[in-house]
Amino acid sequence: MNPPQRPPAMDPNTISGLASADELAHDRQFATNLARGVEVLRAFTPARPILGNQDLVVSTGLPKATVSRLTYTLCLLGFLSRVPGTQKYRLGSGVLALAYPMLAALPIRQVARPYMEAIARETGCTVNLGMRDRLTVVYVDSCRLDPTNVYQPDIGSTRPVLSTSIGRALLLGCSAEERTAVLNRLRVEDPERFRVEKPMWTAEQQHFPARGFCLSPGEWRAEIHAIAAPIRMPKQEPFALNCSISALRDKDGYLEREVAPKLLEAVRQIEFGLMR
Numbered sequence: 001m002n003p004p005q006r007p008p009a010m011d012p013n014t015i016s017g018l019a020s021a022d023e024l025a026h027d028r029q030f031a032t033n034l035a036r037g038v039e040v041l042r043a044f045t046p047a048r049p050i051l052g053n054q055d056l057v058v059s060t061g062l063p064k065a066t067v068s069r070l071t072y073t074l075c076l077l078g079f080l081s082r083v084p085g086t087q088k089y090r091l092g093s094g095v096l097a098l099a100y101p102m103l104a105a106l107p108i109r110q111v112a113r114p115y116m117e118a119i120a121r122e123t124g125c126t127v128n129l130g131m132r133d134r135l136t137v138v139y140v141d142s143c144r145l146d147p148t149n150v151y152q153p154d155i156g157s158t159r160p161v162l163s164t165s166i167g168r169a170l171l172l173g174c175s176a177e178e179r180t181a182v183l184n185r186l187r188v189e190d191p192e193r194f195r196v197e198k199p200m201w202t203a204e205q206q207h208f209p210a211r212g213f214c215l216s217p218g219e220w221r222a223e224i225h226a227i228a229a230p231i232r233m234p235k236q237e238p239f240a241l242n243c244s245i246s247a248l249r250d251k252d253g254y255l256e257r258e259v260a261p262k263l264l265e266a267v268r269q270i271e272f273g274l275m276r
Contacts, residue, residue: 115266125243162197165216165228166242173230173238
């Protein structure tokens with residue numbers, strides 16, 4: 001009797017969140033229909049919270065019949081809700097319920113929270129904890145005490161990688177293999193944007209060893225200044241902690257002079273707390 005065949009192991013060189021559905025189309029273990037459903041859900045953003053089937057066809061490039069089946073199914077499962085009186089949809093409560101177990105299973109959130117609150121209270125900065133989601137940074141916690149920050153972050157909000165201090169800190173905190181894969185994908189996805197933002201990354205690599213943190217003096221948004229540092233944990237996904245403040249309040253190098261020492265000490269304490 002022949003032993004049962006095991007499914008092929010995932011390619012160890014595949015970095016989570018970087019492969020596209022098109023690239024995996026010939027992978028027999030890849031569930032294309034599931035990927036398409038997730039693609040529909042990802043089409044909803046804070047800027048576009050309500051979408052109809054035709055909007056989704058344009059956003060995803062999927063056939064109209066496929067989109068229609070997916071929105072019907074996602075509505076029945078509670079991941080989409082139909083907007084009353086329209087043929088449009090918004091994300092359903094099922095999406096939030098699905099995300100909570102992931103957040104609850106991140107011990108770094110409980111360890112980091114007291115240090116984040118202390119920095120926010122002592123400096124007036126907005127303090128955020130983030131990790132990589134595909135080609136962006138996603139916040140998994142936030143302490144918001146800066147009323148002049150017009151881009152009030154929240155859990156689940158995202159930021160670009162190369163033009164933000166927290167994005168560059170994440171790159172510095174991950175393995176060389178993952179860093180190379182992310183940079184390659186960024187270059188392929190948007191060559192012009194990569195050309196513009198790559199010098200920010202190059203400069204950060206030069207300055208980080210001496211100061212220990214990343215600095216963004218308005219590169220992502222001119223009115224927001226920020227610093228960030230990677231949180232390194234053996235054999236775990238990298239995280240980064242940032243402190244952002246209105247550019248009007250960052251006088252005479254306030255972030256570098258007053259906030260950076262508190263940020264770096266918080267990172268050290270968080271790393272120590274996670275090892276215990």
